[in-house]
Amino acid sequence: xxxxxxxxLERLIDGDLPWTRVQEIMKSPKDGSRFQKWVQILxxxxxxxxxxLLPLTPxxxxxxxxxxxxxxxxxxxxxxxxxxxxxxxxALIHVRDSxxxxxxxxxxxxMPEAEWVQVREYYCPxxxxxxxxxxxxxxxxxxxEFLPDLDTFYSEWLGQPLDRKVEFADKTLDxxxxxxx
Amino acid sequence: MTSVLTPGTGTNGASAGAGNLQTRVxxxxxxxxxxxxxxxxxxxxxxxxxxxxxxxxxxxxxxxCNTGWAVGCQVxxxxxxxxxxxxxxxxxxxxxxxxxxxxxITGHTGMLAAFIRTLIEQGYENDPGFNPGDIFExxxxxxxxxHPMDFDTAVPxxxxxxxxxxxxxxxxxxxxxxxxxxxIGFLNPDCFSDGMPVTMEKVGQNxxxxxxxxxxxxxxxxxxxxxxxxxxxxxxxSFTIRERIIQxxxxxGLDYYKQVTKEYVEDSRRYAQRRxxxxxxxxxxxxxxxxxxxxxxKRVILPHQDVDVLFNLPLEVTVGxxxxxxxxxxxxxxxxxxxxxxxxxxxxxxxxxxxxxxxGFDMFSSGTVATYDLELPPPGSWANPHPVDxxxxxxxxxxxxxxxxxxxxxxxxxxxFSRGYLEEVAAGAACTMTAEFSGISQFGMFVAGLTLxxxxxxxxxxxxxxxxxxxxxxYTPQADQGNAEVTELxxxxxYLGRGLEPDSGGYGKFRGGLGHTAIWMIKNSxxxxxxCGCAGIRSKLVGNHGMYGAYPKWPERGSYAAGTNVKQLIDxxxxxxxxxxxxxxxxxxxxxxARVRETDLITPFVTPEALHEYDLVVHHVSGAQxxxxxxxxxxxxxxxxxxxGWTRDWVARNINRVVAKYDEKAQAWDIDAAATExxxxxxxxxxxSRGVPFREWWxxxxxxxxxxxxxxxxxxxxxRSSMRLSPKYGEEIRAxxxxxxxxxx
Numbered sequence: 001x002x003x004x005x006x007x008x009l010e011r012l013i014d015g016d017l018p019w020t021r022v023q024e025i026m027k028s029p030k031d032g033s034r035f036q037k038w039v040q041i042l043x044x045x046x047x048x049x050x051x052x053l054l055p056l057t058p059x060x061x062x063x064x065x066x067x068x069x070x071x072x073x074x075x076x077x078x079x080x081x082x083x084x085x086x087x088x089x090x091a092l093i094h095v096r097d098s099x100x101x102x103x104x105x106x107x108x109x110x111m112p113e114a115e116w117v118q119v120r121e122y123y124c125p126x127x128x129x130x131x132x133x134x135x136x137x138x139x140x141x142x143x144x145e146f147l148p149d150l151d152t153f154y155s156e157w158l159g160q161p162l163d164r165k166v167e168f169a170d171k172t173l174d175x176x177x178x179x180x181x
Numbered sequence: 182m183t184s185v186l187t188p189g190t191g192t193n194g195a196s197a198g199a200g201n202l203q204t205r206v207x208x209x210x211x212x213x214x215x216x217x218x219x220x221x222x223x224x225x226x227x228x229x230x231x232x233x234x235x236x237x238x239x240x241x242x243x244x245x246c247n248t249g250w251a252v253g254c255q256v257x258x259x260x261x262x263x264x265x266x267x268x269x270x271x272x273x274x275x276x277x278x279x280x281x282x283x284x285x286i287t288g289h290t291g292m293l294a295a296f297i298r299t300l301i302e303q304g305y306e307n308d309p310g311f312n313p314g315d316i317f318e319x320x321x322x323x324x325x326x327x328h329p330m331d332f333d334t335a336v337p338x339x340x341x342x343x344x345x346x347x348x349x350x351x352x353x354x355x356x357x358x359x360x361x362x363x364x365i366g367f368l369n370p371d372c373f374s375d376g377m378p379v380t381m382e383k384v385g386q387n388x389x390x391x392x393x394x395x396x397x398x399x400x401x402x403x404x405x406x407x408x409x410x411x412x413x414x415x416x417x418x419s420f421t422i423r424e425r426i427i428q429x430x431x432x433x434g435l436d437y438y439k440q441v442t443k444e445y446v447e448d449s450r451r452y453a454q455r456r457x458x459x460x461x462x463x464x465x466x467x468x469x470x471x472x473x474x475x476x477x478x479k480r481v482i483l484p485h486q487d488v489d490v491l492f493n494l495p496l497e498v499t500v501g502x503x504x505x506x507x508x509x510x511x512x513x514x515x516x517x518x519x520x521x522x523x524x525x526x527x528x529x530x531x532x533x534x535x536x537x538x539x540x541g542f543d544m545f546s547s548g549t550v551a552t553y554d555l556e557l558p559p560p561g562s563w564a565n566p567h568p569v570d571x572x573x574x575x576x577x578x579x580x581x582x583x584x585x586x587x588x589x590x591x592x593x594x595x596x597x598f599s600r601g602y603l604e605e606v607a608a609g610a611a612c613t614m615t616a617e618f619s620g621i622s623q624f625g626m627f628v629a630g631l632t633l634x635x636x637x638x639x640x641x642x643x644x645x646x647x648x649x650x651x652x653x654x655x656y657t658p659q660a661d662q663g664n665a666e667v668t669e670l671x672x673x674x675x676y677l678g679r680g681l682e683p684d685s686g687g688y689g690k691f692r693g694g695l696g697h698t699a700i701w702m703i704k705n706s707x708x709x710x711x712x713c714g715c716a717g718i719r720s721k722l723v724g725n726h727g728m729y730g731a732y733p734k735w736p737e738r739g740s741y742a743a744g745t746n747v748k749q750l751i752d753x754x755x756x757x758x759x760x761x762x763x764x765x766x767x768x769x770x771x772x773x774x775a776r777v778r779e780t781d782l783i784t785p786f787v788t789p790e791a792l793h794e795y796d797l798v799v800h801h802v803s804g805a806q807x808x809x810x811x812x813x814x815x816x817x818x819x820x821x822x823x824x825x826g827w828t829r830d831w832v833a834r835n836i837n838r839v840v841a842k843y844d845e846k847a848q849a850w851d852i853d854a855a856a857t858e859x860x861x862x863x864x865x866x867x868x869x870s871r872g873v874p875f876r877e878w879w880x881x882x883x884x885x886x887x888x889x890x891x892x893x894x895x896x897x898x899x900x901r902s903s904m905r906l907s908p909k910y911g912e913e914i915r916a917x918x919x920x921x922x923x924x925x926x
Contacts, residue, residue, distance in 0.1 A: 013603055015645040026604050030459045038601025038838070054462065054599050057729045058644075058690075058809055092872025095882075097891070105688075105836065106723070108764035109711035109781040115893040116473060116491065116721040119732070123872040128865030130730040130810040135723045137491065137896040138888050139926065140469050141917040144877075146595050148464035152502045157458065170465070173916050179876060181883060181919040 003031050010041055037156070039051050041116060043099065048077050053162070059129050060087060062148065068164045078126030084171040086144040092123040097138070144172055185253040193241030201202030201343075202301045202311075204278050219278075219447040219551060219772045227441045228448065237552065238433060238441055239544065245425040246270050249348070250283035253418025258410035259355040260671045264663040265633040270418045271349040272426070272442075273297055273335075278547040279349070280442045283418075286351060286657045287545070288579075289333065291530030293349030294547050295325045296333050299381065309383050313339040316385035316416065320357075320884045321378045322575035323567060327527035328520070329376045329576070330357040330364035332411065334384075336419040340430050348422045350415040355630030356404040359520075359576055360482055362619030362629035365714035366576020367474070367785055369520035370483040375576050377401040387789050388420065400719065403619075403629045414881040431731055449548030453541030457552060462599050466592035472584045473721045473895070474519055475783050481619035483518075489721075491519045492563060494585040495910070498592050506553040506593075508532070510585070512910035515902030519768030520576025521715070522566040528582055534656065535589040539607060559906040568818035583613060583655055583717035584725075590641060591728055591806075603644040608728040609687075610655045611638035611696060612715040614737045614784060618798045620791060623673045628709075632672065632699075633663030635716065639694025642731070648694030648805050650827075655717075662697070662802070673706030678759035682801055683827050687724070688836045689731025690809025695827055698761045698781045701798045702747060708791035711798050713739040714783035724803060731807035733739040739784045740769055740799035747795040761799050763829065769799060812838045812861045814840070816852045823850040838864050883918040889926060900926035 004012075004025070011017045012025065041054050042061070046052070050063040053070060063073045072080035072087040080087035096102045096119040102111060105119065112119075112135075119144070120134040134143060142146040148170045174177035212221035228235045249270035261267045269285030277297035279290050296319050317335045320326045326333060331353050357376035359366040361379030369375050377397065384394045390412060398412070399405040408492035430438045477490040494515035499507040516522050533549060541549045561569035563581055578768050587610035594606040619629035634701030637660045658680045665676045677698035703709060719725070724734030740761070750757055750772070762768030767780040780799075792798070819839045819885070822828035833839045840856035843849075884890075889897060904911030904925060915924055 009601075019646075022604050030456070030602060032459070032647065035599040055601075056599060059729075077850055087874050089879075090873055092869065092913075093875050093878045094868065094872045094876065102431070105732055106735050107831070108739075109738045109767065110737050110764040111735065112723045113721040115891050115894075116197070117471075118724060118895060119723065121868070122730075123868040125869065125872075125874075128868040130812070130868065132730055133727045133732055134469070135733045136469055137471060137722075137899070138882075138890070138892050139918075140471075141899050141914060143467055143469050145468065145592070146462075146464065146466050146599070147598065148462050149502070152463045156502055157463065168393075168464075173913070176879075176917055176919070179879070179919075181880070 001032055002028050003033060006041060009034070009037050013041065020033065046075055048073070053150055056146060057131060059124065059131055070166060074124045074126055074129070076124060076127035078124050082171060084147060084148050084169060085175050086142055086172045088122050088132070088142040089172065089175060092125050094121045094123065095119070096121070144170065196688055200730060202306050203304070206298060206301055209276055209525050213551065215523065219450055219548060222444060222447045224496065225444045225448055227444050232605050235441060235444070238429070239281070239445060242272060245422050245429070247279055248274055248425065249418035249422040250285055250678060253350065253352070253414040254420045256410065256417040257352060257414035259404070259407040259630065260633060260663065260667060261353050261355060261631055262411060262414060264667045265636055266659055267636070267657065268352040268414070269350065270422060273347040273349055273567055274442060274446065275344050275346055277301065277347065278446050280445050281544055282545060284659050286353070286373065288531040288534035288656055289331065289351040290545070291533045291547070292325060292327060292527055292830065293333055293335065293351065295530065297335050297347050297349065298766070300335065303381070303531045307797055310702055311337050311344055312386065313337070314387040315383060316390065316520060317382065318379045318384045319381050321380040322372070322524050322527065322578060323571070324381050324525040325524065326807055327523065327531070327575070328366070328578040329359070330354050331380060331536055332379065332415065334419065334424065336416070338423050338426055340427060340435060345430065346426070346436065346442070348419040350419050350602070352411040352415055354402070354411050355407045356402050358402040360788060361712065362403055362710070363617035363712060364631055365615045365684070365712065365716055366520040366574065367580060367715040368482055368486070368787070369574035369576035370486055370518055371572045371574050373572065374482065374522065375574055378782055384794070387748035388416070403627065407630070415528065423442065437572060441463060445544055446546050446548040449541060449544035449546045450551040452543050453536065453549040453552045454504050456540055457506065458561040460602050460605065461500050461596040463500045463502055466498040466500070466595060467495050468588040468592050468726065469586055470496065470588045470726070471722055472581055472717070472719055473519060474517065474715060474785070475721050475895070476519070480787050486518050489516070489893070489895040490519070490893040491518070492581045493899050493903045494588070496585060496592060497587040498589070500596065507556065508553060508589070509739045510558045510562070510564050511555040511556070512903045512909045513558050513564050513906065514625035514899045515561055515906060516566045516570050516573050520574040521578065521580045522563045522573040522575050523578035523582050524567060524575070525557060525565050527578060528564055531579070531582055531586060532589065535586050537658065539590055539593055539605065541722055549717055561905050577714070577716050580715050583610070586610070586655060588723060591726070598644055603829070604806070606644035607641035608648070608693060608731065608808040609725040611653070611693070611734070611803040611805040612719060612724055613638070613655070614803065615714035615716045616798070617712040617714055618672050618674070618709045619660055619712070621672070621707050622730040623705035632668050633661065634800060634802050637661055637697065638802060639696045641805040642686070642693045642728070642808040644808060647691045648686060649694040651697045653694060653805065657854050673704055673709055674701040674706040674913050676700065677702050677757055678872070680760055681827060682761060682804065683826060685734060685801070686804035687727055687731055687807030688811040688832065689727055689732040689807025690811065690813040692807045693734060693805030696802045696804035698799060698801045700760065701800065703792045703794055703796045706794065706795050708793050710787045710791050711741060713784050713800065718784055720784045725737060725806045727806060728808045730810040734804055734812060737784050737801065737803060739782040739786060740767065741788060741792065742773050742775035742778045742797040743792055745795050745797055746774040747797065758797055761801065769797065773797065796924055808915050811836050812864055816854060816857050820850050820852045886918050887924070896926040
């Protein structure tokens with residue numbers, strides 16, 4: 001099983017490796033220590049101290065706070081709450097559901113129809129990065145793309161159990177139930 | 182349903198000829214259930230004791246299958262097989278499990294395995310019996326076929342009177358005899374209009390097709406010579422493989438062959454399972470997905486098809502602690518009165534296609550199937566229609582399924598991203614818009630069928646780079662648009678253009694690979710019909726989701742012109758139409774005068790009248806999806822795309838927020854890096870200003886949802902059927918929007 005040093009992985013992550021080398025990596029068996037090195041690289045790049053438990057997207061991470069809570073955090077430091085609640089509930093949202101708004105992205109014969117689809121943009125309130133875009137008809141709840149089973153991953157797959165176990169459950173609806181209609 | 186595809190073979194070491202295959206199929210299932218290993222193989226003895234021979238024989242088997250593919254595709258006559266290689270040959274165990282495959286349309290691997298297993302389960306071993314030289318065939322979706330134009334054929338392999346396996350094969354025929362000419366039967370209203378069925382039949386013996394087989398093809402398809410050539414192609418490839426397998430058994434011995442082929446299947450299960458455990462994260466992944474099929478006001482076949490429909494294609498993937506994947510379509514919408522309903526066996530089978538791309542591509546076989554379970558979709562949905570409506574059409578059943586499959590790519594690779602394997606990440610797939618022509622060819626003969634344009638989409642964006650341009654196809658690892666000259670040979674068309682379509686890969690930090698656009702002029706024909714077909718497109722919606730903040734690719738729209746002034750333009754040596762042009766001002770509008778000039782048609786559609794000499798068609802083949810925030814795109818990549826004509830300055834300025842200026846003298850674009858940075862910072866602030874807290878939006882939006890405000894009737898009907906067919910899904914929607922318990926759309 002091949003292993004790659006952190007420098008080469010950084011070049012891979014940053015898109016700086018020659019394509020021929022990327023292909024070699026793709027064709028080879030996967031390196032077993034990738035996750036640890038990946039987290040190590042990301043941890044060295046973020047401006048905050050909390051331990052990264054899992055990268056979720058290019059900007060979002062599940063991190064462990066000093067008190068043991070696991071929350072979603074952006075590269076800029078903005079937090080989005082319990083990782084078991086869809087982070088989109090704590091984001092800013094801008095919805096393009098009119099010809100005028102869709103027309104800022106799509107033109108002429110490339111324009112979708114507003115009664116069929118909303119383009120939902122989710123922004124980080126801290127840095128203004130566009131974290132996800134959904135294209136769904138009205139009525140569709142936001143996608144909760146990834147709810148990781150962190151305790152199983154760390155304890156059973158990596159053999160490095162986390163200090164405190166938490167229930168693996170989707171808590172999104174619990175949050176919404178607390179909102180006044 | 183998954184048991185249909187669950188691999189397993191007979192009792193370890195038992196003679197295939199000695200036992201009843203039905204009993205052995207059941208025994209295989211029991212062994213897998215009890216041990217977790219296919220055939221109960223907790224050890225791979227042949228591999229462990231002699232790995233060199235094990236690997237060598239594996240590669241010999243692969244080469245044998247690929248030889249069958251090469252021979253078969255040359256015996257075929259249709260451009261789909263000859264030029265596009267849209268076919269596949271497979272090798273199976275006696276009980277049906279696929280051992281290995283040729284190149285080609287790998288989505289059929291599971292269907293061929295299921296076909297053989299169904300022959301066994303339905304007692305064909307006793308009646309009509311399995312004998313050397315027999316030929317069995319199925320294209321009927323009621324019995325596991327995906328859609329009728331894909332013929333699945335099975336030929337047994339006997340070695341000294343013992344059935345030691347099967348050869349499977351599939352080709353996509355040019356015309357299947359459905360109501361409208363061709364093979365992409367999206368307009369079929371019911372199964373009676375799906376074309377010529379071959380329903381789990383013995384179609385030949387002693388290596389020859391029965392004479393009535395050809396008679397049926399002749400009377401029930403429009404291109405019988407091509408359809409029969411395909412049938413002979415399937416047999417030529419199969420007989421080639423059979424001959425080589427017998428030679429291989431002569432060389433290595435029957436016991437070795439029987440044992441090692443089972444080990445390959447179990448080995449591939451282990452490989453796929455290891456890959457899942459190495460590359461993913463346990464947990465739950467979800468992605469919504471939708472697809473429109475808007476036919477209201479267009480040419481249809483029966484009156485009740487004058488309707489627009491929206492498909493719900495939801496996906497939930499659970500990666501368990503044991504690294505098995507469970508997939509669900511809970512929330513899937515109902516059947517449609519068009520040829521876009523798929524049976525669950527075919528759906529589970531095409532999952533292998535996604536797995537071959539993104540999970541297990543070493544020793545690809547039925548073993549991979551044993552790493553996932555597909556929950557049976559609700560009866561009455563487009564994904565499991567027959568228990569409720571036995572007569573639905575499946576003319577191009579692939580269409581919604583392939584869009585759903587795109588989510589499999591995206592969701593699983595989100596997990597790869599989290600694990601750090603960025604080189605394996607793939608954003609969503611492209612759409613598949615087909616072009617079929619029917620009418621009198623340049624040779625004065627009737628011609629009908631599919632061009633090959635659609636088989637070369639852009640590839641999905643990666644997490645580290647743009648997707649490949651026009652070099653990827655979701656339904657075959659062998660993307661190939663075919664040679665323009667060959668298409669011109671089969672159809673009365675002349676290419677006026679064939680080029681990459683700017684901005685057709687979505688907008689993101691990394692864009693999807695670009696698709697391409699073909700510009701055809703009708704030439705040397707008294708008249709042909711153009712079917713702008715749906716094999717998985719969106720026209721009112723956008724092309725898909727983006728990933729990680731990217732915008733989806735724009736919708737698929739159609740263009741054609743009839744009664745043009747093209748001859749006059751040619752005579753006067755004036756500019757012709759060579760590319761689609763700007764979406765706000767298409768080149769067809771700029772350069773062409775015509776009696777009918779359509780540049781923004783909702784697809785799919787069939788031209789309401791035949792096209793004639795010098796009429797034009799602009800046919801776009803989609804790019805794939807993008808990844809990441811578009812204002813994080815490296816300005817140098819934007820400059821490079823501008824120089825290549827792969828993006829337009831409107832997109833660079835308004836989406837990528839790049840400040841660029843064209844240098845007329847150097848004939849190249851210059852980027853103002855500092856101004857770009859300022860522009861992007863401004864956009865980030867603007868987002869913070871126009872974005873509202875989610876809860877605030879939710880509070881207003883829920884009222885609009887409850888009031889069904891600005892929702893097309895097709896959207897409402899989609900939600901109604903989804904919530905009815907999957908009550909838990911319905912409960913979740915009601916709970917999220919705080920709607921009354923009895924609320925429906």
